[in-house]
Amino acid sequence: MFQESQIITRQDFFSVETKGEMRVYYCDQWKSFVQQNTSPSAPDSDPASSSSPRPTFKPILTPKKKLATEILNKLRSKRAELIKDKGGIEISSDPKATKGNVSFTIEELGKLFVVKFHIVNQSEGCIYFTYYTALHKMRCFTLVDKRRVNRVSPLLLCPGEDYDVEVHYNVNHPGHFPATMYFEFCPEVDPPGTAKPFCIVRELEAVVRTGLAETLGPESPYNPKQNRRLRPKSKVVEEGVPPESSITHDLKNMMKMNQYRYPAYLKELAKYKLEDSEHLPASLKQHLPRVRRLLDTQLCMKNYSERFHLLLHLEEIQMEVDIKKYDLYGKTMTLDKTNKKLLILKVPGVAENRPSVLRGDKLNVCLSDDRNQPITVYEGYVHRVELDKVILGFSRKLLQKFVNNMKFDVEFNINRFPLRLQHRAVELAVQHALGNVLFPSDKDTGHSELPHLSMFNKDLENNPEQKAAVQHILSGSSRPAPYLIFGPPGTGKTVTVVEAIKQVDKSKAQSHILACAPSNSACDLLCERLLGHVDAHRIYRLCAPSRDPRTVPQKLLKHSNWNEAQDSFLLPSKETLIGYSIIVVTLVTAGRLVSGGVAMGHFTHIFIDEAGQAVEPECIIGIAGLLDPLKGQLVLAGDPQQLGPVLRSPLAQLHGLGQSLLERLMKRNALYQKSQDDNSKYDSRFVTKLLRNYRSHPAILKIPNELFYENELQVFANQMEREAFCQWEHLPRKGFPVVFHGVMGKDEREANSPSFFNVTEIEVIVNYLNNLMQTQGKKGLPKLGPNDIGIIAPYRKQVEKIRKALNTVGELKKWKDIKVGSVEEFQGQERKVIIVSTVRSSVNYVKMDQDFNIGFLSNEKRFNVAMTRAKGLLIVVGNPVILSKDPTWQKFIQYCEQEQGYTGFDYKDAEGEEDVVSRLASLKISSDDTDESPLQQHVHPEWRAEQ
Numbered sequence: 016m017f018q019e020s021q022i023i024t025r026q027d028f029f030s031v032e033t034k035g036e037m038r039v040y041y042c043d044q045w046k047s048f049v050q051q052n053t054s055p056s057a058p059d060s061d062p063a064s065s066s067s068p069r070p071t072f073k074p075i076l077t078p079k080k081k082l083a084t085e086i087l088n089k090l091r092s093k094r095a096e097l098i099k100d101k102g103g104i105e106i107s108s109d110p111k112a113t114k115g116n117v118s119f120t121i122e123e124l125g126k127l128f129v130v131k132f133h134i135v136n137q138s139e140g141c142i143y144f145t146y147y148t149a150l151h152k153m154r155c156f157t158l159v160d161k162r163r164v165n166r167v168s169p170l171l172l173c174p175g176e177d178y179d180v181e182v183h184y185n186v187n188h189p190g191h192f193p194a195t196m197y198f199e200f201c202p203e204v205d206p207p208g209t210a211k212p213f214c215i216v217r218e219l220e221a222v223v224r225t226g227l228a229e230t231l232g233p234e235s236p237y238n239p240k241q242n243r244r245l246r247p248k249s250k251v252v253e254e255g256v257p258p259e260s261s262i263t264h265d266l267k268n269m270m271k272m273n274q275y276r277y278p279a280y281l282k283e284l285a286k287y288k289l290e291d292s293e294h295l296p297a298s299l300k301q302h303l304p305r306v307r308r309l310l311d312t313q314l315c316m317k318n319y320s321e322r323f324h325l326l327l328h329l330e331e332i333q334m335e336v337d338i339k340k341y342d343l344y345g346k347t348m349t350l351d352k353t354n355k356k357l358l359i360l361k362v363p364g365v366a367e368n369r370p371s372v373l374r375g376d377k378l379n380v381c382l383s384d385d386r387n388q389p390i391t392v393y394e395g396y397v398h399r400v401e402l403d404k405v406i407l408g409f410s411r412k413l414l415q416k417f418v419n420n421m422k423f424d425v426e427f428n429i430n431r432f433p434l435r436l437q438h439r440a441v442e443l444a445v446q447h448a449l450g451n452v453l454f455p456s457d458k459d460t461g462h463s464e465l466p467h468l469s470m471f472n473k474d475l476e477n478n479p480e481q482k483a484a485v486q487h488i489l490s491g492s493s494r495p496a497p498y499l500i501f502g503p504p505g506t507g508k509t510v511t512v513v514e515a516i517k518q519v520d521k522s523k524a525q526s527h528i529l530a531c532a533p534s535n536s537a538c539d540l541l542c543e544r545l546l547g548h549v550d551a552h553r554i555y556r557l558c559a560p561s562r563d564p565r566t567v568p569q570k571l572l573k574h575s576n577w578n579e580a581q582d583s584f585l586l587p588s589k590e591t592l593i594g595y596s597i598i599v600v601t602l603v604t605a606g607r608l609v610s611g612g613v614a615m616g617h618f619t620h621i622f623i624d625e626a627g628q629a630v631e632p633e634c635i636i637g638i639a640g641l642l643d644p645l646k647g648q649l650v651l652a653g654d655p656q657q658l659g660p661v662l663r664s665p666l667a668q669l670h671g672l673g674q675s676l677l678e679r680l681m682k683r684n685a686l687y688q689k690s691q692d693d694n695s696k697y698d699s700r701f702v703t704k705l706l707r708n709y710r711s712h713p714a715i716l717k718i719p720n721e722l723f724y725e726n727e728l729q730v731f732a733n734q735m736e737r738e739a740f741c742q743w744e745h746l747p748r749k750g751f752p753v754v755f756h757g758v759m760g761k762d763e764r765e766a767n768s769p770s771f772f773n774v775t776e777i778e779v780i781v782n783y784l785n786n787l788m789q790t791q792g793k794k795g796l797p798k799l800g801p802n803d804i805g806i807i808a809p810y811r812k813q814v815e816k817i818r819k820a821l822n823t824v825g826e827l828k829k830w831k832d833i834k835v836g837s838v839e840e841f842q843g844q845e846r847k848v849i850i851v852s853t854v855r856s857s858v859n860y861v862k863m864d865q866d867f868n869i870g871f872l873s874n875e876k877r878f879n880v881a882m883t884r885a886k887g888l889l890i891v892v893g894n895p896v897i898l899s900k901d902p903t904w905q906k907f908i909q910y911c912e913q914e915q916g917y918t919g920f921d922y923k924d925a926e927g928e929e930d931v932v933s934r935l936a937s938l939k940i941s942s943d944d945t946d947e948s949p950l951q952q953h954v955h956p957e958w959r960a961e962q
């Protein structure tokens with residue numbers, strides 16, 4: 016297939032024209048939000064993390080801090096001016112300064128390290144050395160000079176005279192300790208008092224690190240730039256070879272799916288944030304009232320599909336922008352040795368879905384040095400995705416031309432299939448009149464007898480809420496309204512869903528159950544737990560053809576649609592599928608059942624676990640066209656306080672796409688509210704709130720319970736397990752199994768990766784792991800294996816570096832299989848020991864985290880999930896100064912201090928607020944050349960925050 020088009024590149028967006036008609040250009044909705052500082056939430060730009068709840072970072076600004084910030088803000092810009100020697104004064108140093116910066120590494124903890132400043136008066140007149148100080152002092156160094164120079168007793172330096180000032184470092188913790196030295200001078204003139212003081216500044220960067228940190232440090236300096244080049248105006252496209260060309264699925268497509276493309280005007284309107292503006296062209300103005308009406312009226316069955324079409328379109332517009340950020344330039348490919356018809360392209364981060372590339376997807380490449388008009392673009396179909404590479408099927412034409420070291424530019428595309436399924440689902444919801452299910456009211460429901468049940472999982476016998484939920488689901492008491500199971504982490508939501516499925520399967524001979532979740536890992540967990548008591552022949556794990564079989568737990572493969580010969584997942588015929596009593600499938604792949612013609616009403620029960628993680632249209636894929644709105648039972652389980660749906664578009668987020676169906680029903684529908692008169696209880700016919708936590712030690716739960724669950728969470732975890740680490744000798748205080756280890760690290764980046772890492776935190780983590788390894792199985796401590804420990808870090812690079820450390824450090828290699836991952840990868844999981852590395856150590860990046868919804872700061876839901884995974888021991892490693900700027904973290908750190916669980920760098924060592932403010936106020940920065948200059952760049956990072 017050949018297509019002729021033109022690609023135009025402008026500053027903020029790309030566009031592609033097809034024979035004069037505008038086809039594609041990219042509008043970044045974040046630009047307007049970020050510029051105006053009004054971001055409603057932010058997309059995840061970092062590989063290790065992905066969901067997008069509203070950011071909540073609200074730096075704490077006391078009046079004192081505000082004043083200090085104002086002063087610092089006044090001292091902005093003109094860095095070059097400040098570091099210059101001037102007025103005849105020259106300052107040299109040992110170690111030497113480079114562009115005003117004195118960097119040095121201290122390799123021995125606790126040993127004195129001296130930085131010398133040598134001040135010389137090279138002018139022809141006398142100059143007073145009036146004052147010097149370190150902006151933002153920490154107790155890890157002291158300032159030393161013989162004469163104790165200060166404004167009251169300045170030192171007169173005559174021409175040629177010199178003087179030394181020393182900074183004595185004595186550091187007991189590994190880390191990164193920056194500071195700024197400020198030197199103040201005043202020429203001696205007549206009459207006295209008429210001279211203008213001036214200042215010279217030097218930055219100090221002390222790094223205290225060990226050999227491991229050396230190994231883990233940046234492989235090459237951070238350099239995000241790629242040699243992008245403007246494409247010639249027109250192109251021809253050479254089609255590639257898809258992986259499925261040799262594979263046929265038995266499931267026939269019985270229902271056509273539209274393309275659901277967004278209208279061109281919407282992208283234009285998105286640039287104006289869907290708001291009226293005097294700059295809005297008349298051609299767009301005519302569309303605005305309809306769009307606004309759709310967004311401003313409450314969601315109901317009447318506007319249901321149209322509203323979600325609009326929100327999904329906005330999401331797609333932003334997805335197109337985001338995927339472009341992964342484009343690669345001047346990359347080589349290699350021939351696949353096992354199949355010479357395929358080429359291998361290295362794509363760092365692809366394993367973590369950055370960019371998201373699945374089997375069957377297409378990407379475009381062209382030769383980097385192709386200067387032809389039109390340029391040839393080769394489509395490559397993804398045959399396999401491996402750790403950091405994709406294996407691609409191209410046309411014969413490219414293969415014939417291919418030689419090693421040939422350079423390519425690569426463009427990634429979004430996969431529209433899940434979007435199209437969501438569009439179709441919201442349409443089907445209207446066609447099949449799902450109003451009773453999606454907007455239920457109790458006029459439709461009746462009372463039903465609760466069955467007596469003997470639980471498969473005997474634990475549930477002791478929990479009246481879990482038991483009642485199973486009984487109500489079986490009796491269909493909520494029908495046609497969905498039954499909701501919600502509750503904080505570790506309260507047994509998944510266990511309850513599993514029990515209900517088993518009970519339905521046992522007691523209702525004609526039942527067919529669809530068990531869904533948004534992610535493959537949640538579906539696998541459901542399936543594993545179900546296999547316990549259900550006849551294995553009646554249960555089927557249906558996986559998407561795009562899934563890599565190597566990511567599926569071995570014991571599930573034989574109960575799935577895996578075809579060993581093809582080493583792929585094939586979709587079986589409709590007849591085969593409907594023969595199973597229980598099908599476990601992700602929400603998106605459930606759309607295949609609709610396309611395959613599985614009749615509405617075939618599934619008598621549909622369960623959706625982790626329902627809070629899916630946007631509503633995604634949830635609907637598993638419902639619309641499958642659930643009979645009168646006879647079917649829908650069950651949703653999840654926790655709206657944990658990580659929510661992944662969203663890219665700030666406009667879609669602003670207008671409600673980020674709210675899951677579970678959350679909408681709980682917040683907006685009367686059936687799921689606490690009753691006003693009956694002791695503020697929920698109506699158990701429709702909803703069960705689980706409050707008994709079976710996972711964690713109370714000390715671990717304390718802060719999440721207070722902040723997110725109104726202290727309703729009750730501790731029911733097994734006493735032996737929850738107290739297993741209470742006597743651990745490395746706890747700051749025995750009996751309190753929560754540790755906050757303060758670290759003054761540095762968040763670094765390397766090569767062209769935008770992701771952050773912090774080697775000092777890794778050193779501390781390795782230390783804890785070594786301690787755990789040496790003490791496990793002794794003095795009452797349980798024996799530990801890699802499956803008992805989890806390490807959570809918010810950035811992909813940190814995850815990668817921690818894995819590297821596990822593979823590098825002697826004894827720890829035994830534990831190299833410890834799960835290290837983002838918070839998202841830990842949702843729904845639990846471990847005996849959880850170690851959290853927060854990474855962030857420079858306030859400069861906090862705003863960026865907020866804008867891109869990465870990291871821990873500014874995201875309460877991510878904090879909540881990370882803090883609630885541990886059963887017996889929680890260790891958090893982070894920079895207390897930066898984290899304390901967020902109220903949630905401040906609370907956690909204060910709690911650790913009060914309970915004596917705080918250890919590591921004593922951030923109270925940092926200078927008191929009042930001292931800093933008064934000292935800053937007295938600086939004589941405003942001479943003619945440094946008027947209102949920006950020390951902001953130079954001062955300790957803490958003070959760079961509040962801009």
Ligand SMILES: Nc1ncnc2c1ncn2[C@@H]1O[C@H](COP(=O)(O)OP(=O)(O)OP(=O)(O)O)[C@@H](O)[C@H]1O
Nearest residue numbers: 474475478503504505506507508509510709710843
């Ligand atoms: N009634 C019970 N008695 C004892 N243990 C239970 C009970 N219910 C659940 N558990 C245990 O509690 C732990 C958490 O259960 P589960 O994973 O179902 O919780 P969840 O609410 O789904 O958690 P999350 O919100 O983190 O996904 C599991 O180890 C489970 O076996």
